[in-house]
Amino acid sequence: MIIGIDDTDSNEGMCTTYLGAVLLEELQIYGIVETLPFLVRLNPTIPYKTRGNAAIALKLKTNCPEKAIAYILSRIEELAHMDCEKTNPGAVFILEKEYENLKLVLNNFLTDAIVDVIEIQKAKNIISKYGIHSKGFKNGRGLIGALAACGAMLNPEEMDYTFEYLAYRRKEKYGTPRKVYKESFFEADRETYPKTWDTVDLTNKLVVCIPHSFDPVLFGIRGENPEIVTKAAGIIRSESVKRFAVYRTNQGTDMHLLPATNIAEIRNMHSYKLEGTVSAAPNTIHGGHVIFPLRDGSGEEIDCAAFEPTKNFRAIVRRLMSGDRVILSGSVSSGTLNIEKMEIKYLVPFYAEENPKCPNCGKHMKSAGQGQGLRCKKCRIRTPSKIRYEVKRDVEVGLYEVPPCARRHLAKPLIREKRSETRVYPSR
Ligand SMILES: [Zn+2]
The missing domain is CATH 2.40.50.1010 (OB fold (Dihydrolipoamide Acetyltransferase, E2P))
Structure with missing residues (x-):
């Protein structure tokens, strides 16, 4: 079964990737979580997005999908910040027998959700046409991302992707300044760049992989494969990490x-x-x-x-x-x-002009007056115009x-x- 979830985050302490990390652990009682979860970034220009416009998908091999679905929905209700106006969660469940039938349609939907502006109705139409198991909370806008994330999980061979290691804080630390040793991020970058990127900004002397917001993420390391982001994360020294997850993601792909x-x-x-x-x-x-x-x-x-x-x-x-x-x-x-x-x-070539030198004494010639060309006063030599030359x-x-x-x-x-x-x- 593929599980897509979106829009559970708020500006005060929840984040869909965190819910995904929690579920990765908790769903083990219902089966085996297969492959890495997917983190999908959608159209970055959408104004009503919550923070990063991210949706997630997990793949679970289970003999009791109904129980797993009921459990996931209960966890979304508990953990999502439903009272936040911009939080409109959505969850989509695709059973193994539906994979083939939905592969192409959800791959197209994924592309649309990244490059285009999609109405909720379009997601709802696909859900009803194919009888997809889903649940939209409040206005259900999260169904868009949830469906798109399933499209990525169904079609990894159709897309470019990278990886992100996300480390999460202990709950009691939410809202307090993050305790991290900045130098360790520069060290992690030195050890793993260019296979990792955007950990630090050397020119501007900044650590850029730490969010400033209230959310549970302590830091995120982006890179080319799961091993290298895990290696970089291992170099970082910080407050204790509650849990972590390595996501496959369309970040860093120009898919938009x-x-x-x-x-x-x-x-x-x-x-x-x-x-x-x-x-x-x-x-x-x-x-x-x-x-x-x-x-x-x-x-x-x-x-x-x-x-x-x-x-x-x-x-x-x-x-x-x-x-x-x-x-x-x-x-x-x-x-x-x-x-x-x-x-x-x-x-384009760029030209500058300068006064030529006097062929006799070598000094720059000067204007002889309006429309009079240039001359060397001393040697009484004249020339009609300045010299034009190309500047690098x-x-x-x-x-x-x-x-x-x-x-x-x-x-x-x-x-x-x-x-x-x-x-x-x-x-x-
Ligand atoms: Zn001269």
């Missing part, structure tokens, strides 16, 4: 990006990979955000932004000039593309990304890029 062939097709609340030409020099506005217009082949334009939280990435963006050709990845809201990654394909641009062609402290969950870090023909500048 749609290829856009032109700007006219771009819609708010979607994420794209878009190629175009910088049509004016980037402008730094109030608050430190850097914005420039990008133009496509049809002449259509869209504002693209490196917002203040992207820190040092803005320095690269500021060096762009009108005429540069780039491929941008990012989410669109309020008509602005929020840049996550940028490939600079072509840099202060940025290179290649792939750039926002620093770890600004990374979206779904954005694929450049260290995961396997491209030999392009220069890659990973941020760490």
